Amino acid sequence: MWLFDVVIAFENVSAREAIRRSWQLTQRQGWQSLSVVIICGLLLIPPFSMSMFLSIFSVFAILFIMIAAFPVYQAIKAVIYYDLRSRNEGLTFDLDITATNPQNHLRRVMLQTPESIELDLALGGIGSRTLAWAIDQLLLWVGICLFWYFGSILYLSILLPVLTNASAAFDQGELNQWIEAIATFLTFALSNCYFIAFETLWQGQTPGKRIAKIRVVRDTGQPVGIKESSIRSLLNSIDVFFFFVGVILITVTQSEKRLGDLVAGTLVVQDQQQGANETQQLFDFSPISSQLATELVTNPQLKTITPDQFLTLRDFLGYRSQLVSRMRSQVTTKLADQIRTLLGQNNQPLALGLDDLELVEATYLACQQANQS
Numbered sequence: 001m002w003l004f005d006v007v008i009a010f011e012n013v014s015a016r017e018a019i020r021r022s023w024q025l026t027q028r029q030g031w032q033s034l035s036v037v038i039i040c041g042l043l044l045i046p047p048f049s050m051s052m053f054l055s056i057f058s059v060f061a062i063l064f065i066m067i068a069a070f071p072v073y074q075a076i077k078a079v080i081y082y083d084l085r086s087r088n089e090g091l092t093f094d095l096d097i098t099a100t101n102p103q104n105h106l107r108r109v110m111l112q113t114p115e116s117i118e119l120d121l122a123l124g125g126i127g128s129r130t131l132a133w134a135i136d137q138l139l140l141w142v143g144i145c146l147f148w149y150f151g152s153i154l155y156l157s158i159l160l161p162v163l164t165n166a167s168a169a170f171d172q173g174e175l176n177q178w179i180e181a182i183a184t185f186l187t188f189a190l191s192n193c194y195f196i197a198f199e200t201l202w203q204g205q206t207p208g209k210r211i212a213k214i215r216v217v218r219d220t221g222q223p224v225g226i227k228e229s230s231i232r233s234l235l236n237s238i239d240v241f242f243f244f245v246g247v248i249l250i251t252v253t254q255s256e257k258r259l260g261d262l263v264a265g266t267l268v269v270q271d272q273q274q275g276a277n278e279t280q281q282l283f284d285f286s287p288i289s290s291q292l293a294t295e296l297v298t299n300p301q302l303k304t305i306t307p308d309q310f311l312t313l314r315d316f317l318g319y320r321s322q323l324v325s326r327m328r329s330q331v332t333t334k335l336a337d338q339i340r341t342l343l344g345q346n347n348q349p350l351a352l353g354l355d356d357l358e359l360v361e362a363t364y365l366a367c368q369q370a371n372q373s
Helices: 004-011 015-043 045-054 059-089 126-166 172-201 207-212 226-234 236-241 245-252 259-264 273-280 287-296 300-304 307-322 325-343 348-352 356-372
Strands: 108-112 118-122 214-218 266-270
Touching: 004 015, 004 059, 015 059, 108 266, 118 266, 126 172, 126 207, 126 214, 126 245, 172 226, 207 214, 214 226, 226 236, 226 259, 236 245, 236 259, 245 259, 259 266, 287 356, 300 325, 300 356, 307 325, 307 356, 325 356
Parallel strands: none
Antiparallel strands: 108 118, 214 266
């Protein structure tokens, strides 16, 4: 029921139908949706805490902050609605010539590897980086709280009684100071090791970055090592807590680098490895699709299919099995009708009453063969 008001706004349906649609959209991504709800709730704790404090002086303070936070909360729900429809119902699988790839709105950077290979990468964007940072901070502070909790139990129940019984001249106050200093140092080490270990072992990704689909790379496009990750992690505190200098630098610099990136020589980019793997995967096409593809290659109208539209076909064929069954055929029919419009209704191969999926597969194969020739 969490998205029912968003469904009413976007789909103009009754309240009963909106509740059904909300359940329909979230049932396959229950844990993901729940995690987003929890993170949103945690992000809203500071403004609501401030409102409770200000309400002591003015009864309108809490109302003002609640009104200010409500649009942000609803905007997050709208983004989740769009994401769920894209995942479950293939909302973004559209060959409309006016549709653009969302990554086209991101800043891009050209990198040259030591092998003189040029890489065109989309930068991570401040929104994705903020999401990744919030998730990582949540996981990190859960780990730190567990560390202090179990460390306190270990100290009070085992270490302190042993030392007290061992020496009559035992100075408990001095020991407490040493324990606090050691625990503080270990907390600092844990908070830095989290980012260093994950970014080094996961090729520039932490759990938050993996969820946000971004990764850290060197200025040469190569994966980061322990040196780059260490510099970024050690300077993270300055970027965040020193008047948010990192946010300012990400906003004003052309390559969206915070202070840690500038010193370490790194970039945060969109994770395109998944897309590269999908490009290399082999689809199981029917013989009819393969035969039709050889005929469509000679169609002069095939050139009207843009690279973005070709990638849409590729992504659809790779993701089709994950769509809900009721939308799978609808999206296939929509794409097939758009292909017929692009290639010409009077084209002989298209006038044979082909299955919609075979036409989509044949068009993808034809574009692939045309690009390779």
